[in-house]
Amino acid sequence: MRHEFMEALAKAREAHSLEHQEILILLQARGEEVDALGRAADAVRAKYLGDEVHLRGIIEFSNYCCRNCLYCGLRRDNRKLRRYRLTPGEILAAARKAAGLGLPTIVLQSGEDPHYTAPVLADIIRRLKEEVGVGAVTLSVGERSFEDYRLWREAGVDRYLLKHETAGATLFARLRPGTTLQDRLLRLKWLRELGYQVGSGNIVGLPGQTLETLAADILLMRELDVEMAGIGPFIPHPQTPLAKEPPGELELTLKVLAVSRLLLPRAHLPATTALGTIHPQGRRMGLCFGANVIMPDVTPPPYRYYYQIYPGKAGLHEEMETTLVSLKNLIFSLNRRVGSGPGHSPKIQGGMEQ
Ligand code: SAM
């Protein structure tokens, strides 16, 4: 192993802080260095977060989107996609089913769909908490106004997931027409001010991205001091302008995940569905490279097929019960435990930041 690699790894393990150049050295890991990186990330995960793997049921309640992100199959210009919206009743029923299967927390995700006004979503959130008894709600519906975020927070939303996607401002503007990294970051700041547990994250392997961009992604997530970070590979969708681009690499995604764990020891990091999609053992490997969360899809079957962010989504055609059994078996096979309770950020105790 390279001397500079071992030095950077030791520093990351001890101080959970690295310079841009040191992150690059870790991201350049090859062969046995990759294994060493994974072991270090796994040790940090065990030390700060223990062996619990939190399961968050995700309900993808609308695939309408007014944005046109070049990488995403839900983009407005994808006219081939059949669009759907779940009614409030269908969302509550899906959450009830998830609760019955032992999933205490729910993530509500959609394209950017103005059909769901802030008061409509606020009402659904209140009912999820009061009528269904959901332990914690994460919302992930993109870029909205401060007032919308405030209303949802007051209605009881605990967490908000808004991936910064890429820290390269020019790349961001090219891939997400009509939006800017600056606006995205402003919203992450608002969410922090409003008291949300904040989730960000990036896509690994975007066309035009470099290792430098990925190092900047990791430093940005550290600067934002995020409670969660979704880190997954780019998967090309055939009905997007990036259809012919190569997918993000498994090993690079695992390295970004591991370095993120080293620098964000207390953050919740999912072994993403995208990771499970590019490799059948992707989620297992993610759990061994620092991840401590899995987000099983609990969208009702007639709809979930049409939430086509990218093709070939892992577990798409399985019954929810079957998916949960195999995920639990995966967790047990790694000598880990299924998380109990809402699985709040360890930085939060009784609503107070430590
Ligand atoms: N519309 C909201 C937003 O963009 O924040 C939430 C839904 S969006 C479908 C959820 C995530 O999907 C995005 O944050 C992005 O990282 C991811 N995504 C979209 N297209 C992807 C692709 N082709 N490969 C991997 N991840 C993708």
Ligand code: SF4
């Ligand atoms: Fe819409 Fe989100 Fe997909 Fe962009 S990533 S097209 S905002 S669903």
